[in-house]
Amino acid sequence: MNTLFWFRRDLRLFSNEALIEALNNGAKKAIFFICEKQWQQHNAAPIQIDLLKRRLNYIREQLAQYAIELHIIDAPYFADCESALLSFCDKHQVEHVIANKEYELNEVNRDAQILTKCDEKNITFTLYEGDVIAPVGTVKNQSNEMYKVFTPFKKQWLKQYQDTHFSLLPWPLKKLAEGKTNSPVLKGDGSSEKWPVDDDSLATIVDNFICDKLSSYDDQRDIPSIKGTSGLSPYLALGIISPKQLLVNIQNRYPDILTTSKSKTFTWINELIWREFYRHLIAQFPKLSRGDNFNEKYNSVTWRKNEADFKAWCEGKTGYPLVDAAMRQLVQTGWMHNRLRMVVASFLTKHLLIDWREGESFFMQHLIDGDLASNNGGWQWAASTGCDAQPYFRVFNPITQSERFDPNGKFIRKYLPELEKVPDKHIHFPHAYLGSIGGGKHCYWPAIVDHKAARERAIAAFKV
Structure with missing residues (x-):
């Protein structure tokens, strides 16, 4: 049977069971569809598209070493993939197409339509669960339903x-x-050059994290001024590295890691299970792909439509130094520290009472690790509208968050050079610093909203 492998967001050769199955079935060709228009509709960040294209260039050359030809085909929208795939199969006498599942609504609908057309053409279309460790639908409660709270999901x-x-x-x-x-070499509009795409470099990054950082991850993960996180999220988002591959590597060093959930070493595994949780959710509840609140009782919340406040948030000009530094990190680098993602999301949805969908969209437009399941899950968690979200009355105080996680203002000063000379004891606050700075100048960093008043307004809005 003439077999074809269809690459998607699983841009890896190893730890790709679907690809290996295709090769074992004699596949000599693979395809990838460049869906620029669809990606634009999905708010994909230019920096992420650049990373994707650089990785495609790399794996195309790697596959050539095994006499496998990767065909990269333009298909502006998902709807164009159907005709392009069938045309390719007809031209090359393909009888079997193998790919990994994608769980978002548009992707699921695309595959359902293609499956129907493949059946009509007597082409076998097989999908694997390549983006999760636990296949979607296998972690259920006693009522055979998807868990709606993370902790029991994790336990199961x-x-x-x-x-x-x-x-x-x-x-x-x-x-x-x-x-x-x-x-021809594929080129993107963004610049992801700081993120290597070759397997040797990625293996070194993974090994360094597991050997040097995993045991201290619990202590350092919330400090934005140091590299205490894994830095693997962009590769997970594009399937350049698989979660199973990471777990295998971790178990090689810590064989009992899954039985020591109370240890600090387990903390990063907990994040991996959160990723699984959000993927299972988006597969089970298509409304999440449509931008609906998971918790429908918050549909009655009246969000503010204030373009000036939203613009200030986007540009890092809210007057709260930690929030502003975080937003500038995002815009300048295409990435944001995880602790800060929670802080700025809470600020937008609670302090400014602006719809979480606006923030979710802005994040996707800029994040190199943009991923609908995790991004939607994180934003709805912060906005209190999601599955197992923080209570609506929990409103992060950006000042105390700053004092706790950036006590010396090292991170703030990196992205807000305007505050470089402000003393540590003043660096966290949104008011004017009236002390002398460099020749008698003063630093003025006004807040667009008062914390106490904003908190009260948010609680009142959510109580409705």
Whole structure:
């Protein structure tokens, strides 16, 4: 049977069971569809598209070493993938198409339509669960329903896998060539050059995190001025690295990691399970892909429509130094520290009472690790509208968050050079610093909203 592999957001050769199955079935060709218009509709960040295209260039050359040809085809919208795929299959006598599942609504609808057309053409279309460790729908409560609270989901997830030592399928082919192609190099509009895309560099990044940072992750993950997080989220978002691959590597160093959930070493595994939770949710509840509140009782919240406040938030000009530094980090680098994502999301939805969908969209337009399931989950958690979200009356105080996680203002000063000379004891506050700075100048950083008044307004709005 002539087999074709369809790459999606699973841009890896190893730890890709669907790809290995295709190769074992004799596949000599693979495809990837460039869906620029669809990506624009999905608010994909230019920096992420650039990372994707750089990775495509790399794996195309890698596949060439195994005499596998990667065809990169323009299909502006998902709707165009159907005709492009069927035309390709007809031209190359393809009888079997293998791919990994995608769980967002548009992607699910695309695959359903293609499956119907493939059936009509007597083409087998097989989808694998390549983006999760636990297949969607396998972690359920006693009523055979999806969990709506994270902690019991995690407990059941661990119950299913705590005695499992994961392994990866062996790569089935031997290199035959140097891996050079005559295909044009894909180029994006953003600049993701600070993020390497070759497997050797990625292996080093993963090993360094597991060996040097994993044990201290719990202590350092909330401090934005140091590199205390894994830095792996962009690669997970595009499937350049798989969650199973990471778990295998961690178990090789910490064989009992899944049975030590109370240890600090387990903390990052907890984040991996949160990722699973949000993926299961978006697959089970299509309304999340449509931008609906998970908790419908908050549909009655009246959000403020204030373009000036939203613009100030986007540009890092709210007057709250930690919030503003975080937003500038996002716009300048395409990434934001996880603790700060919670802080700025709380500020937009509670202090400014602006719809979480506005922030979710802005994040997707700028994040190199933009991912609908995790981004939607995080924003609805912060806005108190989501599944297992923080209570509506919990409103992060950006000043105390700053004092706690950036006590010396090191992170703030990096992205707000205007405040470089402000003393530590004043750096966290949104009011004017009236002391002398460099030749008698003063620093003025006005707040667009008062914390106490904003908190009261938000609680009143959500109580409705």
